[in-house]
Amino acid sequence: MTASAPRYMARFRCIAEACEDTCCAGLTVPISESRWSLLRQKVAGTPDEANVAALIKPNPDGATGQQAGILGKRADGHCAFLDEAKLCSLQRRYGEAVLPDGCSVFPRVLTRWGAQVEMAGSLACPETARLCLLAEDALVREPVPEEQALRPQVARQVAAGDDAWTAHADTVREAMLRLLQRREVPFAARLYALGRMALDLGDFYFPGTTAFASAAGEESRHPSASDASEPEVRGPMTDSAPDASETRAEAAEARLARVLREYESTDTLASLSAQLEALELPGGPWAGICGAVLRSREAAVSSPRFLSLMSAVRASYGGADTHPDQAWELHAxxxxxxxxxxxxxxxxxxxxxxxxxxxRHPFTEAESLLNAVFLLVLRASVVRWVLLGHPAVVALLEAPGTPEAALDDAAVEAFQVVAKHVEQAPSFLDFAKGLAGEGPETFARLLILVKGL
Structure with a gap:
């Protein structure tokens, strides 16, 4: 097995009891049938046997396999097996092998692209967030020793290559990553360009597409856009009809390559940047969206750290009754x-x-490439709102001589608490799906979010 990881994950080491926000709190942890069985064998005849029987319950949703059981929590939200030293009592006594996959692997996220296992990180871990955000070379990808990719058998299989959506996913993803790193273009313009690229690809590159099939006579059409009108803003390129000598599959692959190549063009990116700069949209809706996301999560999360920060952020924008337009003015x-x-x-x-x-989030998990870009921009918007409302950032702006380290600390906290309590929450993902809508309206709503950034 070969494995790779961005450099920050190759550097990662759990800081355990020194962590400011242990991963053993605030998360629901499932355990697979096999790990549960192994744990019961290990604790048999020990004082922990009764604890394991009492504190791990069958999944209330009736799930089996990887989600068969759920680890119990204390009243304060911490894992019931966390000891006084903020360490896992099960791991200390019986070894890493008895841990649920989530406990063993976190904050690592494993994805298998063909034969290659990739290890990314979840920013829900403060140490991961620190390493990812603060080191200039953090996202340089490099090979890592196999033992660092813990439990590769649980890696998600993304690019099996048995359908066009996954077969071309790595090529599309690499083009997206290159576009994001075009530093000569403002960051918001790069996100806008990602959305436009996804829009240009969307009518023939999507889950279930038949555009790349060799059989002639079949039409490729995205089901969600079958009767949609053309978007108001067109892409920067117009495809000509493929040469009659090309097969259908070759024509689709050539078109994919042309679109991706177009977004490598300096002229294209400069044109899109100018378009975005000239576009005038009110900021109130953006502020309203960010505020609504956080209010909904406050009602569902019990973490004092999260609730304290959200309260401070809300107060910094004028309190719960502030109109979104006024909050936007402060933010801007x-x-x-x-x-x-x-x-x-x-x-x-x-x-x-x-x-x-x-x-961390393969775009193939989304309903479309455009939806994957939309979700990125929504997540970035919520973090931007929290960061600019963070008390330490507000104080820094009032005292410009404050060391940059204070900003770094605020950024790590903002990104980490949002990653832990917002980004993966089912309610947030449902909200994102509803907000995105379908077809051309997704791109229109993306523009609102990009302008806010």
């Missing part, structure tokens, strides 16, 4: 001030977050 002023003071540093945070997003 802070954004401009922070850009003048620490623009490059803030750019690094969000660039690394975006690059990691496409390593």
């Amino acid at each position: 002023a802070r954004r401009s001030a922070l850009e003048s003071l620490h623009g490059e540093r803030v750019h690094q945070y969000f660039l690394h977050h975006a690059l990691n997003h496409f390593l």
Whole structure:
């Protein structure tokens, strides 16, 4: 087996009891039937036998296999097996092998692309967030020893290559990662370009596409866009009819290559950047979306760390009754001030977050490429809102001589708490899906989010 990882994950080591927000709190942890059985064997005849029987229950949703059981929690939300030293009592006594896959692997996220296992990281871990956001070379990918890719058997299989959607996924993803790193273009314009690229690909590259099939006479049509009108803003390129000598599959592959190549063009990116700059949209809706996401999560999360930060952020924007337009004015002023003071540093945070997003969340899990881009931009928007409302950032803007380390600390906290309590929550993903809509309206709503960034 070969494995690779961005450099920050090759550097990662759990800091255990020194962590400011243990992963053994605030998360629901499933255990597979096989690990549960192994654990019961290991604790048989020990004082822990009764604890394991009492504190691990069958999944209330009736799931089996990998989700068969659920680890119990204490009243404070911490795992019932966490000891006084903030260490796992099960691992300390019986070894790593008895741990559920999530406990063993986290914050590592394993994905298998063909024969290659990739290891990315979840920013829900403070140490992972620190390493990912703050080191300039954090997202450089390199080979890692096999033993670092713990439990590769649980890796998600993404690019099996048995359908066109996954067969071309790595090529498309690499083009997206290259586009994100075009530093001569403003970051928001790169996200806009990603959306436009996804729009250009969307009518023939999607889950279940037949555009790349060799059989003649079949039409490829995205089911969600079958009767949709053309989007108001067109892509920067117009495809000509393929040469009659090309097979259907060759024509689709050539078209895919042309679209991806078009977004490598400096002229295309400059044109898109100018378009985005000239586009005027109100910021109130963006502020309203970010506020709504966080309010919904406050009602569902019990973590004091999360709730305290969200309360402070809300207060910094004027409180619960502030109109979104007023909150936006505060945000825009802070954004401009922070850009003048620490623009490059803030750019690094969000660039690394975006690059990691496409390593951590394969776009093939989305309903379309455009939906995957939309979800990235929504997540980035929520983090941007939290960061610019963070008390430490507000204080920094009032005292511009504050060391950059204070900004780094605030960024790590903002990205980490959002990753842990918002980004993967089913309610947030449902909200994102509803907000995105379908077809051309997804791109229109993407524009609102991109302009807010």
